[in-house]
Amino acid sequence: MPKTKKQPVALVLSCEHGGYRIPAEYRTRFRGKTKVLRSHLGWDPGALELARAIASETDAPLLANTVSRLVVESNRSIGHPKLYSEFTRGLSRAERERALKMYYHPHRGAIEAVVRSALRTHTRVVHVGVHTFTPVLNGRKRTADIGLLYDPSRKEEETFVELWMHALHWEAPQLRIKKNYPYRGWTDGLTTSLREEFGARRYVGIEIEVNQALALGPARRWTDIPNRIARSLALLLPR
Numbered sequence: 001m002p003k004t005k006k007q008p009v010a011l012v013l014s015c016e017h018g019g020y021r022i023p024a025e026y027r028t029r030f031r032g033k034t035k036v037l038r039s040h041l042g043w044d045p046g047a048l049e050l051a052r053a054i055a056s057e058t059d060a061p062l063l064a065n066t067v068s069r070l071v072v073e074s075n076r077s078i079g080h081p082k083l084y085s086e087f088t089r090g091l092s093r094a095e096r097e098r099a100l101k102m103y104y105h106p107h108r109g110a111i112e113a114v115v116r117s118a119l120r121t122h123t124r125v126v127h128v129g130v131h132t133f134t135p136v137l138n139g140r141k142r143t144a145d146i147g148l149l150y151d152p153s154r155k156e157e158e159t160f161v162e163l164w165m166h167a168l169h170w171e172a173p174q175l176r177i178k179k180n181y182p183y184r185g186w187t188d189g190l191t192t193s194l195r196e197e198f199g200a201r202r203y204v205g206i207e208i209e210v211n212q213a214l215a216l217g218p219a220r221r222w223t224d225i226p227n228r229i230a231r232s233l234a235l236l237l238p239r
Contacts, residue, residue: 008238010118011060012127014111016075016190018048019066023103026071029087040134041085042068046215050208050226051130057230058237061114065107072099074107075129075189108190115194119202126160126204128233129191133182135213142182145175145214146229149185149207151192154200157185160236161206167232172225182209 020042022030036042048064055062065074070085077083078100084091088099111127118125135142148164150157161179168177186192191205214225 010122015064017044053226147209
């Protein structure tokens with residue numbers, strides 16, 4: 001029986017900080033902390049809306065985590081000093097293990113499983129992690145609207161980011177776009193971890209970071225921007 005020819009590219013979307021939900025067993029630790037939870041410390045405002053817009057435009061699977069990063073940080077590796085927040089660092093070892101079992105491993109494991117499955121039918125997977133960033137951090141104003149994070153040592157990622165930047169400039173010429181800003185794409189994170197599992201030619205791990213000033217601005221403009229970003233990414237995918 002002849003082998004079925006693989007499709008060229010599959011897109012997989014993830015959103016690690018899509019909400020600020022606190023599971024019941026941790027609520028006493030966050031009593032009176034609503035302001036912190038709803039700030040950029042507790043989640044990525046606008047990230048889930050953006051991820052859903054991209055998923056709708058591209059028909060790509062989206063795996064989203066809506067438990068607050070202040071419970072356990074799903075975009076950090078086991079052992080990272082920021083895996084737990086000031087609110088959960090004092091948990092017992094058993095409680096920390098439970099947090100990993102319930103709210104960390106399921107999200108990361110699901111993404112790895114979807115990538116692995118897609119590679120059975122596609123030559124390459126482009127995984128886009130969708131995030132937003134606070135406009136001001138430690139008193140310093142961020143000077144971009146969109147950042148595309150990648151590992152410059154992986155040629156396929158560098159090429160994809162270049163193409164995406166061109167598409168973004170076409171769809172949203174008014175937005176300021178920078179590479180590896182406001183963070184570096186090769187430091188600890190989910191895409192970095194998955195690069196260790198999958199080769200550079202088969203796995204392209206990109207994070208998009210959008211300024212929260214846009215997400216928290218006029219509702220009409222924010223609705224338009226996710227749609228433009230979604231269209232820009234769709235332009236890069238085979239039809």
